[in-house]
Amino acid sequence: MAMLSILSGYLADHWPVLVVSGWFYLAFSVGKSFFLYILTAFLVFINARSAPMVWHGRVFLPLGIMRIKYHILSYQHALSLQPAAARHSKVVIRLESFCPVGANPFELVVQYSSWAGPDDTDWMGHLSNSSYAKVRDAALSRFSVTAFPTFISAGGWVIPASTYYHFLREIPLFASYEVRLSIGAWDQKWMYLVCRFVSFSKSKPKPKMNQDTLPKALPSSSGAPTPPVYSDSKSTNISGEEVTKALAASLLAEDSDGTTTMHCFSISRVCFKIGRITVPPALLLACEGFSKPPSSGSYSHDAPPPHWIHPHSIRNSSGSLNEYRRFLTGSWRDVPDEKRWWIEPLSGPIEEQRREKLTKLDSIYNGMNGCVDL
Secondary structure (H helix, E strand, O other): OHHHHHHHHHHHHHHHHHHHHHHHHHHHHHOOOHHHHHHHHHHHHHOHHHOOOHHHHHHHHHHHHHHHHHHHHHHHHHOOOOOHHHHHHHHHHHHHOOOOOOOOOOOOEEEEEEEOOHHHEOOOOEEOHHHHHHHHHHHHHHHHHHHOHHHHHOOOEEEEEEEEEEEOOOOEOOOEEEEEEEEEEEOOOOEEEEEEEEEEOOOOOOOOOOHHHOOOOEEOOOOOEEOOOOOOHHHOOOOHHHHHHHHHHHHHHHHOOOOEEEEEEEEEEEEEEEOOEEEOHHHHHHHOOOOOOOOOOOOOOOOOOHHHHHHHHHHHOOOOOHHHHHHHOOHHHHOOHHHOOOOHHHOOHHHHHHHHHHHHHHHHHHHHHHOOOO
16 A cells, blocks of 8 residues: 555656656657657647756846856957956946936836746646746846846845735736836845736726725825735734735736736845845945936936946946945945935935835735744
């Protein structure tokens, strides 16, 4: 009986491998049927995204490309026979051309397109829950190189600590969808990233979520509904589910045009590391060029925000990115409080939005922590 139990468990875990192996045996050893050749090639093709090392390529290849860009640019300018400082300055300018200079951190949205293949769906023909995390990893890599290119080039990593998913509608087999990753809020150490899985309809509007089932939300300064905030979960009988649904209502507000359907949203809590050192999110955002909008006009690479001269000078100072790396990993602490140039670019309306959004997002994190002892 024990052997039968072990055998049945093995078959349950490895039946896809056994089936594919059987097809290969029949195709290449016995019948050599053209149909089996085609069937085998088709199965390999549609499951290619789950082949060994494919996930690693989708996640780490964008990071690797961004990191070697600095060295490739350095080798290109080495042939110019100019002084080392001049060559490095040109490399830094090219590298900084990828930075989101003057962008509002809450308006940056990085998009990643994908589709629900057979290898990503469950037995009901819907994108499986685990596949959301797999695709989110690839989207996070693209977000990292888009939002923090110089940080990645200096050896930095965006490290996910925890992620919470809220599934709204299923994504059917072979359906195309888009992952939208944006900044939710940040504190002294952590940053919240909001990830939306959406699809588009060209024919007729998708049915909207029944808003009657969602808790009433308070109006916010941005015009979108703001879920109620509770400072002490013990002093109210509102459940964490209601807080989550209220947050979903505020997220769905921007997808109510009838052509966009939100299938899932997730909240990730990430930090920024160089080696074992954590880089404060506000410092990193300012170094990459994020800023509050000016009183008139807009910022750009040709007309950068006033603080941009500081990170640009640090990256240019030593003929390499070593000084920039040292600044991110600790020397920023030596800057006096009154001279910390990275605070002002994210003040005013940016700071107000950050505080408002952080309260909402912290309620999800604190609610999950409060359930650990259940």
